[in-house]
């Protein structure tokens with residue numbers, strides 16, 4: 001071979017290698033284009049998660065349903081009527097600083113019509129009963145001053161009002177027991193009185209606390225309502241007790257040892273004066289009395305320094321976070337859109353349908369609850385929340401905050417997506433009629449509704465051997481939650497109604513917020529959490545109303561009492577557990593106090609509705625958190641609804657609530673006398689039954705309650721559970737189940753068959769980055785705390 005030939009071969013090699021290289025680059029380029037194009041196509045076909053086909057209409061309806069809260073149109077119509085000629089007998093003025101001695105509107109709620117009329121409308125297609133409001137009016141112009149409740153209708157353009165008269169209750173309601181109002185707070189701890197306190201007690205306040213109430217620049221004190229101690233609660237006159245705190249964030253962690261008791265003139269509601277003071281754990285007849293003794297030097301002087309630190313929940317920043325700890329927390333995704341529908345206040349979820357509302361008086365409530373098209377509950381609603389505190393303080397030894405008297409529902413403050421409820425939740429506004437505004441007040445995001453995935457199976461089994469069939473069967477517990485969080489002074493109460501796919505309705509109360517402390521004075525009632533702060537022992541109680549209608553309104557209440565029985569022969573003795581039926585005949589038999597030694601199932605059923613084995617198709621009530629207010633019957637702080645965990649009564653339109661907005665002050669002579677509900681001892685056999693349920697929790701505060709109390713260990717729950725009601729677990733109809741089995745259990749190598757609800761083609765969804773910026777357009781709507789319409 002010649003030199004030329006070799007050179008030619010070399011050239012060809014070069015060309016080939018180059019061509020090969022070019023080809024590879026082209027192939028790679030084509031692949032890259034294909035991948036990018038594909039991804040682009042994918043992103044175009046993918047939708048935003050949860051964004052599609054959802055049927056959510058939460059607007060205010062023109063024709064509200066029987067259960068709907070007062071709409072803004074109705075509130076406007078109501079006010080127009082009440083200030084018109086037609087209602088001039090009420091002599092109403094618009095509430096302002098000077099109204100205590102006049103007649104003014106406190107608040108209003110929908111007045112639900114008698115259940116029989118409602119059912120005639122909802123079940124039999126009868127006409128919708130007229131909508132009516134219940135309006136509370138403070139009659140400071142009456143001698144003596146009183147409180148009156150009026151029924152006003154028909155909404156939205158009322159033409160009549162009548163005084164609400166209820167048997168067995170004080171009528172009219174005495175002024176001494178009225179709930180607190182903004183107008184009254186102005187009349188007591190308004191600037192005028194605070195300036196007077198400052199000028200009378202200037203020296204004492206500065207020397208003792210290094211602060212004052214007014215003109216205080218950075219070092220300020222504030223007065224907050226505290227209930228009267230049971231010991232002091234003896235008179236029928238209007239009295240309000242206030243405790244002083246440093247006016248900073250988490251104020252109730254910074255108490256000082258000063259309390260002021262205001263009293264109102266029994267004939268003139270506009271006159272308030274200081275009746276007593278408590279300073280340094282000593283009692284004084286008047287401001288002058290305190291001043292004289294202080295100057296004399298005959299009393300122990302307090303010395304509390306202005307707090308240097310405010311409790312904060314910011315990370316302390318001691319150590320840099322790890323890479324993992326800096327990542328965002330897991331989120332909920334609704335890949336195919338929402339699985340529930342909302343039409344105004346009616347919700348449709350899987351086999352559930354129900355109405356919900358937020359009553360300004362009693363808070364969140366459910367109505368007309370249907371399970372598989374059958375109504376099994378007419379109403380499930382919160383009734384009252386009470387927080388008992390015990391301390392060695394003069395003035396606040398045993399105080400019970402009965403929160404209904406600040407109107408529970410109006411304390412549903414805005415819920416923050418991503419923390420209070422998942423970002424996927426539907427947020428609902430509520431509308432209230434309030435004391436000092438002509439316009440309806442809109443509480444932003446006061447409720448949320450969402451479907452949650454708990455990460456726990458609702459049921460599951462893994463057969464451990466092929467001889468057992470070699471299968472897996474399970475289902476995620478996805479459930480629908482209706483949530484409200486009531487922020488009442490330092491307390492936050494999360495109220496959840498949870499609808500499970502197996503027909504169980506769960507009601508859960510969770511307590512959080514910050515502590516209500518007292519100033520440290522050798523306190524036996526709590527741990528010292530800081531030099532000057534004691535977190536006092538407290539006890540929270542919650543009362544709920546459950547109006548069950550198991551296959552109609554003719555129901556029975558029966559317990560299955562589990563007990564031990566000796567069995568066997570003389571030689572071979574053993575113990576068996578058996579249960580006995582106990583059918584409750586009358587109301588007085590129904591009062592239930594939990595007894596660990598006597599386990600019971602509580603069943604409610606219609607005796608005519610049996611399954612094919614003659615078992616009554618029942619609903620079972622299961623209370624998971626027993627907490628009892630174990631006080632002697634003659635104790636003043638006891639609340640009648642808290643004496644039993646379960647009380648069952650016959651439905652009566654006049655026995656609508658277990659408590660009232662007057663309960664903070666009416667202990668001796670209750671406006672709503674719950675004891676009376678069962679005192680007539682009516683028959684419970686085949687009657688329309690209402691169950692009153694009390695749950696609660698104790699809390700002995702500890703340092704980790706600072707800055708805020710944890711939710712994890714402060715939950716109280718009860719369940720309404722189908723019990724022989726369905727022939728099998730109704731969740732088997734759910735698409736969420738997963739089943740895995742061998743094709744041939746004799747030969748695993750033949751593979752497995754998986755049955756599950758898989759992603760449908762073309763249903764890819766992408767999540768959007770979530771942040772709260774969208775809510776910052778309206779800062780007042782985000783926090784809604786500047787709006788001074790609420791008392792606490």
Ligand SMILES: *[C@@H]1O[C@H](CO)[C@@H](O)[C@H](O)[C@H]1NC(C)=O
Pocket residue numbers: 058059429442444445781
């Ligand atoms: C709820 O209130 C907010 C703030 O006023 C408002 O932007 C939103 O439109 C309201 N939502 C409904 C459904 O009315």
Ligand SMILES: *[C@@H]1O[C@H](CO)[C@@H](O)[C@H](O)[C@H]1NC(C)=O
Pocket residue numbers: 093094095096097098099102
């Ligand atoms: C307060 O209301 C009264 C009517 O009760 C009215 O005469 C007075 O002008 C009002 N005061 C203020 C400051 O609005």
Ligand SMILES: *[C@@H]1O[C@H](CO)[C@@H](O)[C@H](O)[C@H]1NC(C)=O
Pocket residue numbers: 265266267268271
């Ligand atoms: C209460 O008010 C009435 C009428 O204004 C007055 O005559 C009476 O002296 C007052 N009573 C007290 C204890 O202030």
Ligand SMILES: *[C@@H]1O[C@H](CO)[C@@H](O)[C@H](O)[C@H]1NC(C)=O
Pocket residue numbers: 168668669670673675676679
């Ligand atoms: C409340 O009802 C009970 C039972 O009927 C009765 O003994 C009591 O006197 C009533 N209380 C009032 C203030 O009417």
Ligand SMILES: *[C@@H]1O[C@H](CO)[C@@H](O)[C@H](O)[C@H]1NC(C)=O
Pocket residue numbers: 743749750751752753
């Ligand atoms: C097991 O059965 C399923 C459904 O009949 C079938 O799709 C699958 O191919 C089978 N697996 C094997 C390994 O045969």
Ligand SMILES: *[C@@H]1O[C@H](CO)[C@@H](O)[C@H](O)[C@H]1NC(C)=O
Pocket residue numbers: 769770771772773774
């Ligand atoms: C937050 O979300 C809004 C849209 O809601 C968006 O415009 C903004 O860029 C986001 N901010 C951040 C920091 O992601």
